[in-house]
Amino acid sequence: MQIGFNKKSPAASSEPRNLTALKKGETGILDRIDMSDIDAQRLMELGFLPGHTVTRGHAAPGGDPRVFRVDGSEVALRHETAVHLILR
Amino acid sequence: MDDCHGPAVATPLPPVASGKQHVVAIVGPPNSGKSTLFNRLTGLRQKVANFPGVTVEHRMGRAKLGHLREIFVVDLPGVYSLQPRTEDERVTHDVLAGTMKGLPKPDAVMLILDSTNLSRHLSLAAPILSLGLPTLVILNMADDLHGRGGEVDAAELSKQLNTPVILISASKGTGVEKVFEFLNSAPHHLPPKPPLLQLPVLQDVPKVRDWAANMSRRTNFRAPAPPLWTRRLDGIFLHPVIGPLVFLMVVVGVFQTIFAGARPMMDAVAAAIQTSGKWIEGAMPDTPLRSLIVDGVWSGVGSVIVFLPQILLLFLFIGVLEDSGYLARAALIADRTMARIGLQGKSFIPLLSAYACAVPAIMATRTIENKRDRIATILIAPFMTCSARLPVYTLVIAAFVPEKPLLGPFFGTRAAALLGLYVLGFLAAIVTARLLKSTVLKSTRAPFILEMPPYRWPTVTSLLLRLIDRARVFLRRAGTVILAVAIVLWVLANLPLHDGKAPAIGDSIAGMIGHAVEPAIRPLGFNWKIGIGLITSLAAREVIVGTLGTIYGIEGTTQSMGLQAALRHDLTPGGAAALLVFFAFAMQCMSTVAVVRRETAGWRWPVIQFAYMTVFAYVFAFLANRIVSLWF
Numbered sequence: 001m002q003i004g005f006n007k008k009s010p011a012a013s014s015e016p017r018n019l020t021a022l023k024k025g026e027t028g029i030l031d032r033i034d035m036s037d038i039d040a041q042r043l044m045e046l047g048f049l050p051g052h053t054v055t056r057g058h059a060a061p062g063g064d065p066r067v068f069r070v071d072g073s074e075v076a077l078r079h080e081t082a083v084h085l086i087l088r
Numbered sequence: 089m090d091d092c093h094g095p096a097v098a099t100p101l102p103p104v105a106s107g108k109q110h111v112v113a114i115v116g117p118p119n120s121g122k123s124t125l126f127n128r129l130t131g132l133r134q135k136v137a138n139f140p141g142v143t144v145e146h147r148m149g150r151a152k153l154g155h156l157r158e159i160f161v162v163d164l165p166g167v168y169s170l171q172p173r174t175e176d177e178r179v180t181h182d183v184l185a186g187t188m189k190g191l192p193k194p195d196a197v198m199l200i201l202d203s204t205n206l207s208r209h210l211s212l213a214a215p216i217l218s219l220g221l222p223t224l225v226i227l228n229m230a231d232d233l234h235g236r237g238g239e240v241d242a243a244e245l246s247k248q249l250n251t252p253v254i255l256i257s258a259s260k261g262t263g264v265e266k267v268f269e270f271l272n273s274a275p276h277h278l279p280p281k282p283p284l285l286q287l288p289v290l291q292d293v294p295k296v297r298d299w300a301a302n303m304s305r306r307t308n309f310r311a312p313a314p315p316l317w318t319r320r321l322d323g324i325f326l327h328p329v330i331g332p333l334v335f336l337m338v339v340v341g342v343f344q345t346i347f348a349g350a351r352p353m354m355d356a357v358a359a360a361i362q363t364s365g366k367w368i369e370g371a372m373p374d375t376p377l378r379s380l381i382v383d384g385v386w387s388g389v390g391s392v393i394v395f396l397p398q399i400l401l402l403f404l405f406i407g408v409l410e411d412s413g414y415l416a417r418a419a420l421i422a423d424r425t426m427a428r429i430g431l432q433g434k435s436f437i438p439l440l441s442a443y444a445c446a447v448p449a450i451m452a453t454r455t456i457e458n459k460r461d462r463i464a465t466i467l468i469a470p471f472m473t474c475s476a477r478l479p480v481y482t483l484v485i486a487a488f489v490p491e492k493p494l495l496g497p498f499f500g501t502r503a504a505a506l507l508g509l510y511v512l513g514f515l516a517a518i519v520t521a522r523l524l525k526s527t528v529l530k531s532t533r534a535p536f537i538l539e540m541p542p543y544r545w546p547t548v549t550s551l552l553l554r555l556i557d558r559a560r561v562f563l564r565r566a567g568t569v570i571l572a573v574a575i576v577l578w579v580l581a582n583l584p585l586h587d588g589k590a591p592a593i594g595d596s597i598a599g600m601i602g603h604a605v606e607p608a609i610r611p612l613g614f615n616w617k618i619g620i621g622l623i624t625s626l627a628a629r630e631v632i633v634g635t636l637g638t639i640y641g642i643e644g645t646t647q648s649m650g651l652q653a654a655l656r657h658d659l660t661p662g663g664a665a666a667l668l669v670f671f672a673f674a675m676q677c678m679s680t681v682a683v684v685r686r687e688t689a690g691w692r693w694p695v696i697q698f699a700y701m702t703v704f705a706y707v708f709a710f711l712a713n714r715i716v717s718l719w720f
Binding site for chain 2: 044045049060061062067081
């Protein structure tokens with residue numbers, strides 16, 4: 001699913017920043033979720049809404065999965081999922 | 089077997105379809121305190137049930153309203169929306185729409201939301217209000233909200249939503265009387281008027297979220313400060329070094345408790361069963377009926393009830409871990425390791441529990457929302473070395489493995505053999521998990537999402553209710569399936585009568601069956617006597633020890649030198665190795681079959697699992713026999 005209008009082709013030289021780029025304590029603004037409708041809606045219901053801020057929290061030992069603070073709650077995502085959440 | 093219709097329900101619920109009973113549903117997002125409120129309303133007058141054909145469980149209970157009046161309360165799975173995507177959401181949607189089989193459309197809805205996270209949780213109010221059912225909106229965790237400096241105007245929200253709104257703390261019990269007031273008048277409620285702010289298009293998540301944000305702004309909602317204690321505790325429990333250490337301590341603690349800690353209690357239960365059995369034996373005349381009751385029913389059912397303390401301790405542990413919020417952290421820490429075999433973090437605790445007993449482990453998989461991961465976990469759990477295998481392992485190892493020190497005085501050949509069997513079961517589980525996850529249960533590409541709830545003190549009531557529920561489920565099975573199997577086995581071992589007396593075991597029906605299966609098990613190195621043991625151990629693994637004792641005419645204790653000598657006489661070393669391997673892999677446990685059927689809502693998975701494990705066990709027992717026979 002594509003939310004927002006900043007669609008870039010994957011061939012573009014500068015890869016868009018995704019959630020995994022956030023270091024612990026860093027905050028970013030979510031731009032869109034590059035996933036299927038169903039998965040994107042589920043993530044949005046948990047607070048991963050385009051335009052909202054996301055803050056990187058703790059992580060499991062080894063750095064994966066990572067915890068993100070979003071819309072008043074904390075949600076852990078695996079690296080494989082977090083790369084599909086694109087930041088502005 | 090089916091807990092919805094079991095005859096031995098402690099608090100029987102009258103049939104729902106009687107027409108006069110009123111039903112009120114509790115709906116809310118996960119971790120909003122739904123269960124705490126449900127426990128407050130119903131207490132012990134509740135039970136867990138599955139809807140026909142779905143694996144999602146729900147709880148039904150009766151709330152007493154005084155004057156002998158009662159109302160049914162249904163606790164539905166936690167959801168964020170009513171878009172029927174997952175099974176949880178479908179069940180909640182169908183119940184509220186009145187299309188769920190076996191349950192009438194609810195007369196009213198109680199929507200419970202976490203007031204500390206109101207602007208997001210209010211999103212669920214949109215689809216609930218659009219149902220047009222009389223609705224009470226309950227803002228829970230009032231104490232936490234005020235404690236962290238938050239504020240909400242319930243009266244104003246009520247005006248905005250056009251439906252009653254109350255602020256409560258379900259864990260402290262404040263405000264619960266207002267919920268009872270609502271239930272009291274539930275049958276007379278009128279459908280609500282639409283909210284002042286027009287409801288958004290429900291499929292559009294950002295629009296719904298905006299609606300919720302606007303709504304909470306109109307009611308002067310002030311969000312509370314971040315949960316300081318949760319942040320502090322996570323600084324420890326998710327610390328890169330201390331975190332895994334704490335995790336390891338918890339794991340060792342659980343393991344130690346279900347093994348060593350439960351031992352005195354299990355011994356006490358075993359002693360009580362034995363003493364009462366002796367007492368019955370003394371009080372009854374020497375008839376076949378006495379033999380049936382003492383040898384069949386008492387020792388058969390007793391051998392299963394012995395595991396009750398272990399199961400309750402395990403669930404006490406899981407209850408504390410889950411209610412406190414640590415379980416989510418443990419799942420986070422275990423996730424990477426579990427992902428290597430295609431599973432996920434939430435599978436870890438159930439698989440650990442399976443070392444005690446597969447039955448509670450399979451019940452504990454309910455914390456895994458991803459259905460495929462849950463079924464994969466259920467299917468591999470019986471490979472873990474449960475405590476019922478120990479009596480068999482101890483007997484055969486003591487009979488065939490000479491004790492020699494390997495690594496110092498505490499680790500000898502026998503301990504190594506036992507450890508080897510644990511490793512064997514673990515490897516079989518990994519191989520099976522990989523096989524399943526790369527074929528039939530390949531993940532639906534559903535992302536792994538793990539919510540981290542704030543840490544909370546577990547309440548004694550909720551822990552106790554959980555234990556009572558698990559004990560009920562377990563004892564009901566012991567009183568039905570296991571009882572029936574015990575009686576059937578006794579009859580088969582005592583018929584046909586010779587001159588009015590029970591026959592020698594070889595001439596009984598059980599003996600004939602043993603002889604009949606002998607050709608099939610001879611390649612494994614087993615004779616007809618072991619064959620009878622394999623058949624009786626279908627009821628429960630450890631039963632084979634008692635059966636072999638009976639067959640060899642010896643008191644069936646694992647320590648008995650007589651039984652060990654008899655086994656050495658009857659089995660080659662290859663056959664003994666095959667027997668151990670067979671027990672490591674085969675699903676010799678009716679209780680597990682029954683619980684898998686219940687948890688997967690059908691016979692498909694237990695049948696596949698039983699066949700798979702039996703074939704697996706047969707093949708490897710055959711190989712073990714051949715390989716060991718080369719050397720010995």
